Amino acid sequence: MRFLRPLVLLLGLACAQAHAWGNHSLAAYRAFERMPEVVNASTVTVEPLETFLRAEEGTLEALLASQEAWALAHLEKYPPRPAELAFTADPARSDEVRRLAFLMALRVAPNSKFALYFQVDPWNPLSGAALPHAAVSNLPELPGSSDKYLALKAGDQIPPLSVLASATEEPDNGLDYKLWEDNLSDWGGIYGFGTQPFGNPALAYSSQAPFHMAFLHESRMLYLAAPFIQRSFLLLRSHQFSTLASLAFRTGHAYWGWRFAGLSLHYLQDLTQPYNASLAPGQSSTKLLSAQALSLVGMPGMKSDLRLLIAKSHRMLDRYQTELMLRAAARQQETGLEKALHNLDRDRSYPDWSDHYLRDVVSTQAVRAAAPLAQALMSAMPPAYLLDPDLDFGAWEADLRLLDELSKREGSERARLDTLLAELMGNFGAHSRNGLRGILRDSSPL
Numbered sequence: 241m242r243f244l245r246p247l248v249l250l251l252g253l254a255c256a257q258a259h260a261w262g263n264h265s266l267a268a269y270r271a272f273e274r275m276p277e278v279v280n281a282s283t284v285t286v287e288p289l290e291t292f293l294r295a296e297e298g299t300l301e302a303l304l305a306s307q308e309a310w311a312l313a314h315l316e317k318y319p320p321r322p323a324e325l326a327f328t329a330d331p332a333r334s335d336e337v338r339r340l341a342f343l344m345a346l347r348v349a350p351n352s353k354f355a356l357y358f359q360v361d362p363w364n365p366l367s368g369a370a371l372p373h374a375a376v377s378n379l380p381e382l383p384g385s386s387d388k389y390l391a392l393k394a395g396d397q398i399p400p401l402s403v404l405a406s407a408t409e410e411p412d413n414g415l416d417y418k419l420w421e422d423n424l425s426d427w428g429g430i431y432g433f434g435t436q437p438f439g440n441p442a443l444a445y446s447s448q449a450p451f452h453m454a455f456l457h458e459s460r461m462l463y464l465a466a467p468f469i470q471r472s473f474l475l476l477r478s479h480q481f482s483t484l485a486s487l488a489f490r491t492g493h494a495y496w497g498w499r500f501a502g503l504s505l506h507y508l509q510d511l512t513q514p515y516n517a518s519l520a521p522g523q524s525s526t527k528l529l530s531a532q533a534l535s536l537v538g539m540p541g542m543k544s545d546l547r548l549l550i551a552k553s554h555r556m557l558d559r560y561q562t563e564l565m566l567r568a569a570a571r572q573q574e575t576g577l578e579k580a581l582h583n584l585d586r587d588r589s590y591p592d593w594s595d596h597y598l599r600d601v602v603s604t605q606a607v608r609a610a611a612p613l614a615q616a617l618m619s620a621m622p623p624a625y626l627l628d629p630d631l632d633f634g635a636w637e638a639d640l641r642l643l644d645e646l647s648k649r650e651g652s653e654r655a656r657l658d659t660l661l662a663e664l665m666g667n668f669g670a671h672s673r674n675g676l677r678g679i680l681r682d683s684s685p686l
């Protein structure tokens with residue numbers, strides 16, 4: 241155990257970056273904009289969460305009990321939900337008390353907003369009553385954010401594409417914030433998830449990491465040395481929200497059907513990011529463990545270099561993808577990324593949606609892409625961006641214009657990165673649609 245605790249720190253700092261793919265809505269609008277099941281679906285009526293919960297309290301009690309049984313049967317290292325958190329129907333209680341009981345039964349942050357809003361698609365700028373970040377998120381706004389939220393109210397009509405794409409970003413707005421017992425929150429101590437397995441418990445954003453990353457294909461050696469890396473609950477969240485979506489569709493609450501579907505697909509989309517699916521892209525388990533061993537005998541250089549490289553590569557990839565997509569929208573000119581995202585051709589080349597899809601298809605593919613991607617980033621980026629410990633993620637990054645900087649460099653290296661990124665966006669699109677097809681398949685009336 242004495243070996244393991246420092247290894248937690250190695251892995252923890254490698255995983256401080258919980259986000260993937262910048263703003264998911266930006267890519268999700270493109271992924272679904274040509275999918276007939278979405279664009280041909282009727283507009284839906286906006287409904288507050290409290291109204292949905294009041295109407296479906298009995299069916300939700302049964303569903304949440306079945307989710308717990310599923311998790312116990314299917315997830316490794318799953319900590320059972322404490323019995324007192326089970327959702328039990330009680331028509332006499334207030335909307336506020338019922339809402340809290342629902343969020344705590346899911347074991348998500350009880351101060352999650354679930355506001356009525358949608359994110360504006362930058363390809364179709366709309367104006368309206370803008371909501372501040374604090375109205376939709378319980379986390380501080382990230383510097384340089386371009387997210388734009390417009391308010392909705394009960395009874396409004398809205399296209400499913402807007403609900404679905406907007407909801408794919410929602411879990412990064414604090415749903416999985418401080419759920420661990422060492423996170424010093426009012427709820428972490430009662431949720432029963434235990435201590436934070438990786439990521440830095442002292443960093444607010446980092447507390448979400450074990451719900452948004454999953455290391456499902458690491459080496460046996462690494463699992464033996466660091467078994468806690470298997471304690472991630474991305475698969476739990478995906479299942480919880482996909483089954484909630486199907487229940488909402490089945491019971492006539494289409495707004496919540498599309499919204500829960502988006503919430504579920506966020507976790508799938510995170511897993512298409514190789515830096516969320518692989519502990520150390522491009523690095524062998526032997527190297528990771530050697531770095532740790534050297535650090536323990538007073539030579540921390542290799543470990544801190546690795547940690548920096550992984551965190552910065554992850555961040556720069558997300559940054560590059562976001563800048564490319566925002567520029568394409570501003571110019572109204574598609575790049576290879578947009579084309580890959582809405583291309584439906586490869587959807588049928590994957591197996592039908594099942595409980596195994598995330599592990600066997602999405603994670604396998606992302607892990608395979610990890611090493612070539614790490615190499616392409618290293619070739620395309622100015623070396624200091626990935627290796628210089630004095631360039632931090634704060635002030636320096638807020639002013640960074642990555643596209644401008646990369647345009648000064650060798651074009652062929654960047655073309656290689658663009659090709660890999662377009663392929664990853666193709667995966668994001670195809671898997672998001674296949675996940676949605678699975679949800680819709682399970683949404684038919686029984």
Ligand SMILES: [Zn+2]
Binds near residue numbers: 259506
């Ligand atoms: Zn995420």
